[in-house]
Amino acid sequence: MGGKNLSNISIAVVRRLPKYHRYLKDLLDKEVYRISSKELGKLIGFTASQIRQDLNCFGGFGQQGYGYNVEELYKEISRILGLNKNYNIIIIGAGNLGQAIANYTGFGKLGFELLALFDIDPRLIGMKIKGIPVLNMDKLDEFISEHGVDIAIVCAPKDFAQEITDKLNKKNVRGIWNFAPADLNVAEGIIVENVNLSESLLTLSYLLNEKELLSG
Amino acid sequence: MGGKNLSNISIAVVRRLPKYHRYLKDLLDKEVYRISSKELGKLIGFTASQIRQDLNCFGGFGQQGYGYNVEELYKEISRILGLNKNYNIIIIGAGNLGQAIANYTGFGKLGFELLALFDIDPRLIGMKIKGIPVLNMDKLDEFISEHGVDIAIVCAPKDFAQEITDKLNKKNVRGIWNFAPADLNVAEGIIVENVNLSESLLTLSYLLNEKELLSG
DNA sequence: TAGATTGTTAATCGATTAACAATC
């Protein structure tokens, strides 16, 4: 069955999709070819009900009395996540974090092709990371026009993040993966996904002290 | 007014606290000393109602007819987040990502003191990053016993993550900040905060294609 | 067929928003 024509998938559902994707891949690697929502739920830590609800936002991928075919479901989730397509990506900010992302091979396998990194530091410009060049920031506009960029990964310091975003706003970049601890103002239609490490660490810090805080 | 004795703060509330912390810091830096929930809401993008609800989980920090004293509220949120304390932290896995975190100075300012990094790669062992040594993994147990570690940051590849966690489970580490794309099994009482970059990127990928997906 | 498990509707639960009396 094909996808449904619903238009409002909640973000809670969307953020569970990559987890399904990961667990289904693990199952495939373990040569498990069939799974019920109950079993999958036990594995991931979701209720069977939630899994069935989530999947049925996109289509009826299971079979009564049988469950789900792991490979088929994996392919469907991959498609839903847009992994049947390829993406041109660039990294802006070639410091440790930018390099860490450039070096991670997992994204390439999923269809995200890193074309270049950009930086303003002359010591970094000209370098190659896994064969990918670090270019001067002043080449950004030209580069995007020439090659087309789907996703820009912002790994620059906080104070440069909006300035960079303004440049990206003028180009037709589709999405920004933002690692700077700032909320970016983007042009209409550009999608931003934030990874805010500080917020994550402070959440951990809170949780470490919650008991004491609420009983004190 | 001091903290209340409620015991169930929802995780949704908790994850907004670091955002309050960040915006209040920005306001202080801009020498804004007073703010209403309405103004703060406009700034962050929350409703005034939500902000008042959130803050009142922890105490009545405002004043009718006036709003909130920015400095006072900032201090309260800092305390709630546990930032009135110091934390000994270590990084396990001194590759690019581990180094990126080690190089980020923001965490130190918040009271997170990096004591050491650990790795198994002889090319990394013995190095210093911002003056912090990279030690051999086989020194981990001894080091934790000797210095006491509140938070271990796991920046190792996926396949080593659980093995490392098992070591940490035997020691009295309080929290794990996990960057490996895996769900860790931890001993009771240890708190895990995951940063799953793959899941974040796949969410972005989904959102880039949602329109097309749901209309196709 | 009988058993299992889905897809889907209904019930429940929790989080967000609205409203307003309290009060600075």
Add this chain to the structure above:
DNA sequence: TAGATTGTTAATCGATTAACAATC
């Protein structure tokens, strides 16, 4: 004081869970 804005209760909204008929 009058105006503003909180703290808090009530109403609404949305997400999760439970239940079960459909069906493989």
